[in-house]
Amino acid sequence: MSVSTKRLEMDEEAEEAFDLFDVTHKGYIDFEDLRRSCAQLGENLTKEQLQLMLDLAGTNGKVSREEFAELWIHIS
Amino acid sequence: MMSDEDNTYSDDEEWLDLDLGLPNNDIKTAPILNSSLLSSAVHGERLIQERPTHDFGDVEATVDRTVEKRSRLKITSVDRKIRLQIHQLHLLCLTYHLCTRNTWCDDNRLNYLVKYIPPGIRVSLHPSSQKSQMIRNKTFLHGLAGLVEVWKRKYKITTNGLRKPNYGLLQNNSLISESLSLEEFCKNSKLLSGSRDYGTQLFASILRNLNVPTRLVFSLQVLSFRFKGAINEASSHEIVPAWSQQMENDSSSDISESAHITSRFRKRRKIIQPSFSNLSHLDASDIVTEDTKLKVIDSPKPVFWVEAFNKAMQKWVCVDPFGDASVIGKYRRFEPASSDHLNQMTYVFAIEANGYVKDVTRKYCLHYYKILKNRVEIFPFGKAWMNRIFSKIGKPRDFYNDMDAIEDAELLRLEQSEGIPRNIQDLKDHPLFVLERHLKKNQAIKTGKSCGRINTKNGVELVYPRKYVSNGFSAEHWYRKGRIIKPGAQPLKHVKNGDKVLPLYDEEATQLYTPKPVVANIVPKNAYGNIDLYVPSMLPYGAYHCRKRCALAAAKFLEIDYAKAVVGFDFQRKYSKPKLEGVVVSKRYEEAIDLIAEEIDQEEKEAEARNVRKTCLLLWKRLITGLRIRQRVFEEYG
Numbered sequence: 263m264s265v266s267t268k269r270l271e272m273d274e275e276a277e278e279a280f281d282l283f284d285v286t287h288k289g290y291i292d293f294e295d296l297r298r299s300c301a302q303l304g305e306n307l308t309k310e311q312l313q314l315m316l317d318l319a320g321t322n323g324k325v326s327r328e329e330f331a332e333l334w335i336h337i338s
Numbered sequence: 339m340m341s342d343e344d345n346t347y348s349d350d351e352e353w354l355d356l357d358l359g360l361p362n363n364d365i366k367t368a369p370i371l372n373s374s375l376l377s378s379a380v381h382g383e384r385l386i387q388e389r390p391t392h393d394f395g396d397v398e399a400t401v402d403r404t405v406e407k408r409s410r411l412k413i414t415s416v417d418r419k420i421r422l423q424i425h426q427l428h429l430l431c432l433t434y435h436l437c438t439r440n441t442w443c444d445d446n447r448l449n450y451l452v453k454y455i456p457p458g459i460r461v462s463l464h465p466s467s468q469k470s471q472m473i474r475n476k477t478f479l480h481g482l483a484g485l486v487e488v489w490k491r492k493y494k495i496t497t498n499g500l501r502k503p504n505y506g507l508l509q510n511n512s513l514i515s516e517s518l519s520l521e522e523f524c525k526n527s528k529l530l531s532g533s534r535d536y537g538t539q540l541f542a543s544i545l546r547n548l549n550v551p552t553r554l555v556f557s558l559q560v561l562s563f564r565f566k567g568a569i570n571e572a573s574s575h576e577i578v579p580a581w582s583q584q585m586e587n588d589s590s591s592d593i594s595e596s597a598h599i600t601s602r603f604r605k606r607r608k609i610i611q612p613s614f615s616n617l618s619h620l621d622a623s624d625i626v627t628e629d630t631k632l633k634v635i636d637s638p639k640p641v642f643w644v645e646a647f648n649k650a651m652q653k654w655v656c657v658d659p660f661g662d663a664s665v666i667g668k669y670r671r672f673e674p675a676s677s678d679h680l681n682q683m684t685y686v687f688a689i690e691a692n693g694y695v696k697d698v699t700r701k702y703c704l705h706y707y708k709i710l711k712n713r714v715e716i717f718p719f720g721k722a723w724m725n726r727i728f729s730k731i732g733k734p735r736d737f738y739n740d741m742d743a744i745e746d747a748e749l750l751r752l753e754q755s756e757g758i759p760r761n762i763q764d765l766k767d768h769p770l771f772v773l774e775r776h777l778k779k780n781q782a783i784k785t786g787k788s789c790g791r792i793n794t795k796n797g798v799e800l801v802y803p804r805k806y807v808s809n810g811f812s813a814e815h816w817y818r819k820g821r822i823i824k825p826g827a828q829p830l831k832h833v834k835n836g837d838k839v840l841p842l843y844d845e846e847a848t849q850l851y852t853p854k855p856v857v858a859n860i861v862p863k864n865a866y867g868n869i870d871l872y873v874p875s876m877l878p879y880g881a882y883h884c885r886k887r888c889a890l891a892a893a894k895f896l897e898i899d900y901a902k903a904v905v906g907f908d909f910q911r912k913y914s915k916p917k918l919e920g921v922v923v924s925k926r927y928e929e930a931i932d933l934i935a936e937e938i939d940q941e942e943k944e945a946e947a948r949n950v951r952k953t954c955l956l957l958w959k960r961l962i963t964g965l966r967i968r969q970r971v972f973e974e975y976g
Contacts, residue, residue, distance in 0.1 A: 337955060
């Protein structure tokens, strides 16, 4: 019971975090989303670093909701 | 018609097979070539854009600064390689040009040109076999002379033909010559006007239609691979715009400014003077472009001419359709003077109606050794490279006949009869002969008799065949080639090196260096604890050279005896640093060290991949945390 409750909370947090990136609700996170996020936060990441992030989490330069949820497990 | 198409297809197939054939032709050279040419073009373009259009002072300053900048450029070995490759490519392109035009000369649409030839000349070109050889020869030559006179009256030269190129002019795009398609080639023949080269090609077509065996001869104007006069290339490129601006501004100035401009013009004349000879025909070329009625400036010697076969003498007779009739049959009258800026004789190819090409340069040049300096055969690979080309476009031995054998014999006789030059300057860099005074510091005449003598101010000097010249190197230099000096060997000569006297040895005084073998799995080492491995023969018996990336780590892991391999030296900023590549161990550990080296390499790659993944996760976490904090701040404080 407690394990399933914690899992549910994680899914909700992952959904909220995904929407922080995907502000246009197109269903995936791409290079432009990462670039805009860096600009908003004042981070100076290079193109190569952003590309590495996309390659790690997603496929073909896009991160779907399922892939992001998988990533969330490793981060939190 | 069908045969022409087949011939064209065959030609295309042959050209696709050719490559440059450089011995060190690596993939890296091609991008260097492209980038270098592109940077050169961009550099030239930028200079043109930066130049102001009104202020003369700035123009002059810019010219001086640019010339000064160019003269300080270093010529690297890559630059030389690029020039050599451009030379080879240009040679192939011009050879293809010759083959293409030769094919077009046989087009049926040019058959009507024979109507301009009077019947008397036609009869002269085919004298009766009943007459004696001397009369037949004279009649044939008279026919050729008459044909030349007729053609000179019919055809008008209105544009420039191919010229000797140089790198400075190419950037100005001034070497514009007519480029024709096959249809234009045939259609323009009705005008009976054009360039001198085009007129010669039509002349060849007429001779072939008169059933006279004819070869089209082309003195290929190839871009040189040498850097002689490199500064002039830059200056000729820069000064032309200034000259044009001066011309334009001069025409529009009023009386009050003319005196001032004249004084500047006199001052600028000194800058222009070194390359004025280049400017003169450039200026003429521009005028010709504007008004074709003005005189065309061509070299006094032709670039294209023909050779007609004289059956009476069984020899080819050279004919310049636009030259003097007295030139017919005189090969030595076709070589341009060394001071001619529009023409150069380096490669002279003759092509028959059947498409076979022959190199007949030796027939037309007076001193082949002077021309040889500008030919690709001066390089070690050049002769083989040329032979590969002519094995594809030359006449096979199976098709040889009497006239080919006679011409080959003549070319060989010319080669053997060329004697020793009579002045010292010509003997310098001569491919066959050498004087002792021209030898380099590490060269000497070892053995052999002199083959002649020459008078100098200091008396008589002996001339030696160049094959008797031996190159000497120091013992250290031979060691870097894997050889040591034999015991008791005599040095070739001694040279001064600072305070020391250094003995130089030739190859006969050396022997292969044999290092000590591996004993009890201990690798022999030098004074620095490494092993010298400049050439593969320096590997000791029983040793193995592991060149894998982690060879050193593997040897340490296995706790075996090893030595780092010194394969050469890097000379940078007055210091020589050894180049290490892998380690040398006993052959007994060959399999073990290869395996461990690969495992260590794999482990390092996996560790690096884990690091990258960890860094990415940290970046994601940082972004997500930042965005969540930003979102909360917005929600609470609007």
